[in-house]
Amino acid sequence: xxxxxxxxxxxxxxxxxxxxxxxxxxxxxxxxxxxxxxxxxxxxxxxxxxxxxxxxxxxxxxxxxxxxxxxxxxxxxxxxxxxxxxxxxxxxxxxxxxxxxxxxxxxxxxxxxxxxxxxxxxxxxxxxxxxxxxxxxxxxxxxxxxxxxxxxxxxxxxxxxxxxxxxxxxxxxxxxxxxxxxxxxxxxxxxxxxxxxxxxxxxxxxxxxxxxxxxxxxxxxxxxxxxxxxxxxxxxxxxxxxxxxxxxxxxxxxxxxxxxxxxx
Ligand code: ATP
Numbered sequence: 001x002x003x004x005x006x007x008x009x010x011x012x013x014x015x016x017x018x019x020x021x022x023x024x025x026x027x028x029x030x031x032x033x034x035x036x037x038x039x040x041x042x043x044x045x046x047x048x049x050x051x052x053x054x055x056x057x058x059x060x061x062x063x064x065x066x067x068x069x070x071x072x073x074x075x076x077x078x079x080x081x082x083x084x085x086x087x088x089x090x091x092x093x094x095x096x097x098x099x100x101x102x103x104x105x106x107x108x109x110x111x112x113x114x115x116x117x118x119x120x121x122x123x124x125x126x127x128x129x130x131x132x133x134x135x136x137x138x139x140x141x142x143x144x145x146x147x148x149x150x151x152x153x154x155x156x157x158x159x160x161x162x163x164x165x166x167x168x169x170x171x172x173x174x175x176x177x178x179x180x181x182x183x184x185x186x187x188x189x190x191x192x193x194x195x196x197x198x199x200x201x202x203x204x205x206x207x208x209x210x211x212x213x214x215x216x217x218x219x220x221x222x223x224x225x226x227x228x229x230x231x232x233x234x235x236x237x238x239x240x241x242x243x244x245x246x247x248x249x250x251x252x253x254x255x256x257x258x259x260x261x262x263x264x
Contacts, residue, residue: 029041052209120133130169
């Protein structure tokens with residue numbers, strides 16, 4: 001008789017705990033010589049949510065990604081992935097991270113499966129687990145029949161799908177996508193945006209997607225608007241639009257970044 005109330009109470013306690021952010025960036029700054037690329041940037045991402053990082057050219061998006069992935073280091077500020085500080089516990093932090101770079105990064109002369117197996121080995125996935133995971137992911141991205149095909153023979157859209165699958169192989173808690181739809185046709189772009197939202201929802205992954213295309217942002221997303229190295233707006237899409245005084249996201253983005261330099 002007592003069991004049910006006790007369990008309810010413990011569930012409630014768990015629900016009352018503030019969720020630990022998957023990514024926490026605090027007071028992060030970075031400069032290339034005298035060019036300040038990031039200026040006191042702080043942000044938090046939660047699991048299961050897509051956050052669109054919007055910013056014009058030169059806003060600092062790629063620099064932010066380079067710092068989160070550990071390619072660059074900054075003494076000013078801190079980055080934690082799943083509570084692991086990237087400075088003190090680099091391997092543990094990076095083990096939680098999947099990334100799709102802006103530029104194509106597959107080996108063209110290896111097959112799709114070989115590319116994925118090679119990456120799985122680098123991440124230390126046991127052979128059997130890797131094989132199962134590769135088969136499941138290829139099915140998810142609709143490329144099972146291309147497993148043995150050399151990447152060189154795939155279209156740009158198919159290659160990008162493989163890169164998304166590769167980023168998910170090790171079940172990351174955080175997925176970074178740096179302008180993932182660059183150079184893709186409309187149907188692949190649509191697939192990509194839908195797929196990204198599905199994996200956030202279904203697998204509970206926190207996703208940070210850099211873009212300058214407002215039509216890739218969905219109403220349920222969170223937004224971070226970066227301009228000249230500073231976050232100039234953040235929050236749910238609707239709220240950012242309202243606060244900006246714009247009629248839609250396109251107008252909000254123009255208003256929020258109006259003080260920036262002309263896009264190059
Ligand atoms: P884009 O959308 O064009 O990729 P971005 O938002 O990713 O732009 P960053 O590439 O991070 O912006 O650049 C931020 C600032 O830092 C810009 O002023 C840029 O000119 C400068 N910058 C970037 N890389 C370097 C570099 N290697 N050396 C000097 N300055 C740089």
